[in-house]
Amino acid sequence: MGSHSDFDYYLAYGNRDSVTIQPQPGILLIGGAEGDKSGEHEATQWFLERAKGGKYLVLRVGRIKKQADWIAQHYRDWIHSAAELSINSREAANNRKVVDYIREADALFIAGGDQTAYQEYWEGTATEDALNYLINEKKIPIAGTSAGMAIMGDYYYAPHHQGVLSSEILDDPFHYNTEHIHRSKFLEVPYLGRVITDTHLDRLNQKNPETRYGRLLGLLARLIYEDNNQLDHYAIGLEEGAFVAIDEKGIATVFGNGTNIGQDAYFLQTNGALPEQMEPGWPLIWDHNGQAVKVYRIPGTPEGSGYFDLNDWSTAKGGQWKYWYTVGGKSGLRKTSL
Template identity: 70%
Template sequence: MGKQKDFEYSLTCGSPSSARSEPEPAILLIGGAEGGKSGEDAATKWFLEKARGGNYLAIRTGGVGKQASFISRNYRDYVHSAAELSIDSREAANSREVEDYIREADALFIAGGDQNLYQELWEGTRTEDAINYLINDKKAPVAGTSAGMAILGSYYYAPDHQGIISSEILDDPFHFNTQTIHKSDFIQVPFLSNVITDTHLDRINKRNPETRYGRILGLLARVIAADKNSLDNHAIGLEEGAFVAIDKTGIAKVFGNGTHRGQDAYFLSPNGALPEQMEPGWPLVWDNGGKAVKVYKIAGTPEGTGEFNLNDWATASGGHWEYWYTLGGKSGLRKKSS
């Protein structure tokens, strides 16, 4: 383990090899709080199999964590090596050594934490270049959980402090706490162009008094407005413990607990109509006869189930379609079956 220049690297098993393992491209989106959840084992194996016995690397800020150790203890046969890298300044993110650590990886896991820090410290650096090299040139599988998932969409929400809650964005889609919705060239992920993601959809606690289902609807409305009212924008929202596995053809399946109570995935597309009311200081009204946004919900299973085609955002199986809409901030999010 070494710490210098505001980065920390920890190798937990094996020795990184520069030999090309010929990994298979894949994306694994994780809704957060996944440790010990029903689909974690199968989803992790699905992801590691794409590395073809290569080098596994987890990246984060704030010091190395336990992700690489988790892989070393439980999935040693799937990887040549497992390591973790904490990148804690722009100087570190621009260092050749950090860039080389990332480029050597055959599977990359972006940990949870603070997506605002990821953007602030990594965007426009050698770290960003190395991540995009893995995804688009080396074709290595990449996973992200919580904040790590948030930055994989071409749009992402990176609040400077406590994130906006559903009632706030539905009451005012231009609420001051939405100014950190970004469209950038940060991470370039196939099949996630014009997509904004959100995680922890079902979390409720002292810091999160409301679920985030209404929030993701509001975020999608903001993305559409930012893109000159283009309806060619989408959203993916995951409950905690849900895993969306996207293969090299753009087909997604979902790992979860096999019930309709938690660990589900939602794929959102506007249903041909712009919001009827979308003005600063006024509640969001997006009705379209109760059919504003088409949403495909897949209740994942421990083995992985369902199919959703991210090439056309229409072909799907193993779940069900529903409509989401809102008649104004006080009414909140409304849902109905298609």
């Protein structure tokens, strides 16, 4: 364990010796509840195969946890090393040693946690530059779960309060909890330009009294508004047991548990019409004769299923096209098949 100021580095397995490999790019989006999920093993193998026996790095805010240990325990034959790096201030994010740890990576996993902290500590720093070097110059595979997935889109939602509920954003798309929808050059991830992502779509518990499907629709409406009503925007939402693997050609496949619960991925795009009502204090109306937003749903399976082309957002198989729309707020939310 190495600790300095506001960062910690933990080498769970292997060493930092140089390795000569050529990583293969790829993107793994994770719905937020990994940990012995059916389909996780296959998705992890898909990801680690692209590391080509190189150095695996977990990036997070807060204290070091168990993710690198888990990789070292179950997949050490696939990697040269497994380490975790926690970066907890902007000063640490500009530290030369931190930058060196990042640039060494041949596979990067951005952990869950608080995307607001990721934004506040890392955006606009040498850490951001190092991450984009990995993604777009070294071209290594990158994965993100929960908060880690949230910051991988061109747009991202980083609430400074409790995250907005589906009812709040659909009943008022300018609800105060929507003020932290960002577009920046934080992470420049291929195929996720003009995309906002969301995770845990199906989570219901004491802290999450509503699912997030309606929230995803509301976030898409809001970012279109923020970008001068330009319709060419997209959203990707995952249920907690879904793992979306995007290869270097922009083709997405979904790993999951192969059941009807908790393993679906949703790819949203507008269908040629702006919301009919988008005003502060009033419910969102985005109807367009029941065809406001086209959504392709792919259920994940342990072996990987479906095919969705993120180059054109239309070539797809193995799933089902649907329309999502609202005739007025959360109570008016509808989902119908094409």
